[in-house]
Amino acid sequence: MTQDAAETTETTETTETTEGCACGGGGCGTPQPAPDVDRGERTELTGTGLASPASASHPGDLDVREIPHEHRHARVIGQVTSLVPGEAVVIAAPHAPERLLAEIDADVSGDFAFEYLQRGPELWRVAVSRTTCC
Template structure:
């Protein structure tokens, strides 16, 4: 089903869709990392420590710089509009809450002490993005006097030149490559050569169940979870179908990095162990 995008110019419609896609990737990666932290705390405390550290690093590298760039490049234009002024001020307040939650994660003495703040961070960030996607971005895109495309270009320029956001350009380049390749994967149904059957018994690896994860962020959630799996360890993925397109994307994203074993092949669930070589 096609989605109607209202904008004052074609380039703003494209910019709006691009911004929403990037938001989905950020939300998905955060959700994956938080879920891995929750499951690892109970199953593998040593892995939980690494996942906790990786979550804080992700927030410092991607989430907080993104929020700062929005305030500098995107929010001022919306704040000048009377109908959006109070909303923008509330969103800036939410940025302060996000920063406080990341600081709490950083200061937590251990992973078990961080899980509540991690879940709160995920919930607040998803609600925050819903307001931006549903209200702020469409309003800017539909206003003829404002170029959303130029505002987002300025925002990306600030991110690229922010020393605290080092590496974001590379991440965005990789993400764009996934998006371009996704259509090819959907058509071929290939798995990139990473699949292997196995009857290995389940162990205490962290588990990621994506059956209830919204489709828009499902693959990004898996990528975020995999980024939290150190070499020499594994996670168990639970899906409602055989995830061949996803496996192909994983292989393209990190060639040869993950071995795949099927633990269960439906009909209610597919369970796969993804081992980081």
Template structure:
């Protein structure tokens, strides 16, 4: 019997509601940097994550897609998918 490739990779998830604010963006960007093209990260938040989207688009343009899975008013969930395997070195500390 041969090993078939997995059709669905596990999706990383970060619930920022349980993290101290100072840890949120470093944890998110650390996880995003570890993704390979096609892999996704789900983020759950208690507020609109638009500043994160802006930071991602500014620091790493064209490397990730952004899709809202739920848009408030109490919970926001987004799926960020890695599109590009290029260098992430332009992203500074967060």
């Protein structure tokens, strides 16, 4: 992270430290800075854009439009599960992924923050950041 990004990034409060945590992110009780998703601090995945700029995903986005519908949620949840505190992935979807975000919140261990980076009409982009792992 650059010095400028470090100065402007807020930390997120976390729960008590859990011994033996295997998250690899410094432990559950260690405050982690929120990732600066516009500077590429996220899990990098290959995504291809579509022809129109309004509907084009950004490099590194997990563009679910390229994943068969029946596999989308499992693929995103697998990617989100692999994040350690302080990491994020940006999901690009053809609609607001409210059901998917609720599923992540309910079914994946740890705490997450969701930030809409773009709200349609052709493309929604949401940053999913892991704040704690357990």
